[in-house]
Amino acid sequence: MMSGLLDETATLLAAGLAVTLGTNMDNLVVLTALAGALADGARQGRRALWIAAAIVLAAAWVLSLMAAGLPVHHTRWLGLVPLGLGLFAGARALRGGATTGEAPVAAGGSMVALLLVNSTDTLATLTPLLAETASPLRLAIVAGMALGTAVLAAVLGRVLGHDRTRAALERHGAWLAPLIMIGVGLYILADTGTDMV
Numbered sequence: 001m002m003s004g005l006l007d008e009t010a011t012l013l014a015a016g017l018a019v020t021l022g023t024n025m026d027n028l029v030v031l032t033a034l035a036g037a038l039a040d041g042a043r044q045g046r047r048a049l050w051i052a053a054a055i056v057l058a059a060a061w062v063l064s065l066m067a068a069g070l071p072v073h074h075t076r077w078l079g080l081v082p083l084g085l086g087l088f089a090g091a092r093a094l095r096g097g098a099t100t101g102e103a104p105v106a107a108g109g110s111m112v113a114l115l116l117v118n119s120t121d122t123l124a125t126l127t128p129l130l131a132e133t134a135s136p137l138r139l140a141i142v143a144g145m146a147l148g149t150a151v152l153a154a155v156l157g158r159v160l161g162h163d164r165t166r167a168a169l170e171r172h173g174a175w176l177a178p179l180i181m182i183g184v185g186l187y188i189l190a191d192t193g194t195d196m197v
Contacts (some may be wrong), residue, residue: 016144
């Protein structure tokens with residue numbers, strides 16, 4: 001029993017980490033472009049990442065609680081949201097239409113706003129994962145998300161000084177988010193042991 005709980009906790013920690021890293025690669029590329037133009041860009045970019053992550057987590061938590069009003073056996077169908085978004089984003093990447101885009105603004109508040117607008121994939125992936133997970137285990141997802149945000153913040157600081165790393169991130173970022181969203185959608189649809197029933 002105890003090893004099952006540890007396995008479920010580790011799985012959800014990894015899911016929170018994967019969701020955060022996978023759905024925020026585009027945000028990392030955008031932040032790299034914006035923050036690279038500022039003298040204290042790394043600091044402002046890291047702060048923007050943490051603020052946006054907290055807002056997205058709060059929104060996902062509230063939406064998952066609203067989904068709790070659904071009959072438990074129906075919440076698994078929320079997995080269709082990240083699955084569909086992942087398939088759509090993957091199709092765009094295949095057609096060459098997946099771009100990170102650059103915004104003309106670079107102030108700290110503008111970075112947060114841009115991250116929030118660009119975080120619908122994180123929200124759409126995280127919400128059903130939280131809704132489908134038993135309450136005590138949700139904290140593992142939150143811990144995974146915090147770990148993922150810490151990794152992104154550290155990577156942002158390193159990437160700003162390395163042109164090769166920045167180019168690789170721009171090349172592969174468009175593929176990572178769709179794969180993570182598809183994986184999380186399939187996980188939720190699988191109706192695993194981390195569910196509320």
